[in-house]
Amino acid sequence: MxxxxxxxxxxxxxxxxxxxxxxxxxxxxxxxxxxxxxxxxxxxxxxxxxxxxxxxxxxxxxxxxxxxxxxxxxxxxxxxxxxxxxGGTIDGTVKILQDLIQSKKYKVVALTNWSHETFPIAQKRFEFLGWFEGIVVSGDEKTRKPFKDIYEICLNRFNITPEKSLFIDDNLRNIEAANTLGINGIHFKNSEKLIQQLKNYNIQLS
CATH class of the missing domain: 1.10.150 (DNA polymerase; domain 1)
Structure with a gap:
């Protein structure tokens, strides 16, 4: 790996x-x-x-x-x-996001299925959406997960090597699609389990 x-x-x-x-x-x-x-x-x-x-x-x-x-x-x-x-933030995962960004060891981006008409509402409400190096919003791209082209948009836009990347999503369908492009994936269940899953990739949090 x-x-x-x-x-x-x-x-x-x-x-x-x-x-x-x-x-x-x-x-x-x-x-x-x-x-x-x-x-x-x-x-x-x-x-x-x-x-x-x-x-x-x-x-x-x-x-x-x-x-x-x-x-x-x-x-x-x-x-x-x-x-x-x-409903609000999933606080445990936001803390993980914060730790990963503050470590300065990783490029951290987002890839979301979201209407371009409603995404600005979320941006106003959730400050952490401004922490990412960039966000690929499906509605802006006129495609969505699990279609191959949205993953390629993300890889190309942020100069990502698939085999060196790790994608975290709560939908197994989207993880399996990412895997076909060589992207490593974690099927998200909860924040506590995510910490353990990250350790499998030698990613330690503070």
Missing amino acids: KQIDTIIFDLGGVLIDWNPEYVFFDAFDGDKEKMQWFLDTICTSDWNENQDAGYPLAQATLDLINKFPEHEQHIKLFYGDWEKML
């Missing part, structure tokens, strides 16, 4: 707690079954990921209302109340 010189962080689910349930649990009056049906059937993760790849939020909302007019009120909530889906 080559020595790691670059660490690539995913954001949502790794450093930022984002969950549509923060909006829809109340919208469905605490009925988890109805909420889950709506998120599995109407405002699905696949639908949201299309906007992560640059599709306009207003058009996506209109498309879905045309398809499911009886759910118009709840569909409008998805992006209308999107900011309320940001």
